[in-house]
Amino acid sequence: MPNVVKKGLALDQAQKAVILIHGRGATADSILSLSSYLNLTDYAILAPQANGNSWYPFGFMKSDSGNFVALESSLKQIQSLFDEVLREGVAPENVFFVGFSQGACLSLEFAARNAQKLGGIVAFTGGLVGEKLKAGNYSGDFQGTPIFIGSSDRDFHVPAIRIQESADLLRQMGADVTVKLFEDPDHTIREEEIEWVNQHIFV
Template structure:
């Protein structure tokens, strides 16, 4: 299995090998009265320290199910900032990181996190203003981007579709719990972490669910025994399934598309 390796601090931009996946489907008969049963969704992906948004765009090639036909993706890049754990070197960074590896007790740049959260919230607000239902908005992120994903979901005033944290950590102290709204507590959280991670230690990931439980938030935690500080194909395939189950019903396959008599949708094995 290939993985997307995130090299922490001599920070190399990650490269991706995309897998070509094909889906065959029938062309629906034009019908001006038929509503759009495939609700619009928005997936925002936040990269890790030293990386860039465009370098992560191949991730969306894993999302081949028809439910993602109307999905809008966004891969923003972090601004360049000096980073303490890298001796003040300037690099793409959402907020400051003081030490590597990141552990449960590592110091936190709460002010920097809150500033980054404001920028993420502005992206979400813009998408919702354009017509996307908040419950069809999903935030996902790796490493530093995973920590920012968690903070952005918890501090957003509305219930979102979900937040997915990969190899991340809780970027603020428990005093922040009182700022989490009742609506934000309804947003489901998926947390994935490699047990062999030596950059963001597994203990930092393990501290996530108890923190969320203390705040009254549900979290699905998945541990990957042989995975280091990287994202695996297995994690991305599960993420596709996890988001898909939180989008509007997919029963349209049998009922909502009118095919030509000589045309029908042929499912890929990956859709089953």
């Protein structure tokens, strides 16, 4: 698995795996540090690295055509990693995705394009990608997969209205979605989000 940083159990020894996806300008190592705050004792922990530290060049609600080539390449990179996890014997319902900012958007986008029963998806400040949401881009049934989306109620990069629209679409696809919007302007991961995720998803 090129460009993947690993922590925790080896894949062939783990029954559960989590894929951590970093934000724009960040690294696999930086998002991997988040794992220390999550209940991931018995997990294989995998963090892919984006080319040039970015999964796609423009904002997630900007030009579909401008983002298309890089986004498709990034989705294929995540698909390859997901396939590798399954080949090593981890069941899809025991695979989790965690992302921050651009990584949160990519996590949600990948999951919605391949909806199935997963362990859970944690999107710290993110929404589905596109100038406008197109239900035709997505297929499958989440079968109750828990999805958490947390963010500022006025994040500069991720508008609350897109978060809510994304949550509605994901619910229509069978996901159990929890959205928590915080009354601060910070583009960050909050302690309250970590606590909620540890109590409801990584249990």
